[in-house]
Amino acid sequence: MIGAKSFEDPLSEMYHALRAPRRRTVVSILSDSDEATITVRSLAREIAADEHSIPVTAASGEPYRNAYNALSQTHLPALSSTGVIIYDPKRQKVSGGPNLAVASIIIEITRPTVTLLFDQLEEEMEEQTMTD
Secondary structure, three states, X not given: OHHHHHHHHHHHHHHHHOOOHHHHHHHHHHHHOOOOEEEHHHHHHHXXXXXXXXXXXXXXXXXXXXXXXXXXXXXXXXXHHOOOEEEEOOOOEEEEOOOHHHHHHHHHHHHHHHHHHHHHHXXXXXXXXXXX
């Protein structure tokens, strides 16, 4: 089954690259952006703002530095290695890679399914608590 193996390895790598919420956020930001290239600073501000429920203009200090360092050192290289993004660490710029659309589709398909499963599990647990 050479065909199945050659399909599974990239798929596994893609799922592995998308396991972190910040990476999925990067994919969403790039997919929704009208800009071809985004700076790491902009990504870090958007992520810090999202994680702390604050306006992007207020995203600074420790939350911003935390997001910036994590993006630069871990998340962007991981997404780059799977072709989801093109990351230029010298210029601190990020653009969509050849697999950005695939990653975006995986996220859009998976998110509602996982939400539905967790909602069902929560309902079952509530029902079980009521009967106990």
